[in-house]
Amino acid sequence: MIPAVFDYACPESLGEAVRMLAGSGGEAKVLAGGQSLLPMLRLRRASAQLVVDINRVPQLRGVQEEADALVIGAMTTHHDVLHDELVRRHAPLLAAATETVGDPAIRHRGTLGGSVTHADPAGDLPPVVLALNGELVAQGPRGRRTIPAAEFFVDHLTTALDPDELLVGIRVPKLGEGWGCHYEKFHLSAQTATLVGVAVAVRREGGGIVEARIALANMGVTPLRASTAEAALAGADATAQAVGRAAEAATEGTAPPSTDPDHPPAYRAHLARVLTRRAVLAAAGTECS
Structure with missing residues (x-):
């Protein structure tokens, strides 16, 4: 099928992306890897007046180490999560589950943030973030906030993100000895x-x-x-x-x-x-x- 008509925007900074979402009146969809959104648009199970493609926002990629946690950018691909040394050392449960996601082509395009915000109950990575007591970092026009994973998934394909908020990172606590x-x-x-x-x-x-x-x-x-x-x-x-x-x-x-x-x-x-x-x-x- 062919999706309904929508406008397309490709911001190059986090601030620009947030402004686009805020100005859409709640009628925008965020395009990350596209592995979930594009099929849903084509089947008309989802619709949008504006699709905001965040692939050119560099701040949303990569893994950062904090004293007691890892912060993984929402646009970090499954492939990069799977092969990141910090993830394999401090969050091997995430690495193990990521290895089971789809096939290599999907893992090279799909993103951790896209999987989590899609909130598919059959998804492999949302329960991992939940089991690790992870936190979801969101940014919107009112600033940045952190949402515990236990409060993030609220219904089928629905999260606690406001329509004008963007998931920017996933904080995963390190698991220590034992x-x-x-x-x-x-x-x-x-x-x-x-x-x-x-x-x-x-x-x-x-x-x-x-x-x-x-x-x-x-x-x-x-x-x-x-x-x-x-x-x-x-x-x-x-x-x-x-x-x-x-x-x-x-x-x-x-x-x-x-x-x-x-x-x-x-x-x-x-x-x-x-x-x-x-x-x-x-x-x-x-x-x-």
């Missing part, structure tokens, strides 16, 4: 959506787990934290039996999609429990730092 992490997903091919994804980070002391963070993809209208399973793992032994019992609670409070007759909610719930068990056991045997 943390392990792992990403598990089930999908049919690189070109199909993730049926269920599980992002896990666990902190261990001795032979036990003292803290767990588990986030699920495609088990609701937004990425979700499996809080009941997290609580069950706190203080548990890092054994297959203990982890398996906790994983049974991973689907509490979830609402898997019911529109796919080939993969009904009960099937997805089974996948979530199995993948949670696998991911927690793998995380408990690895180091994140």
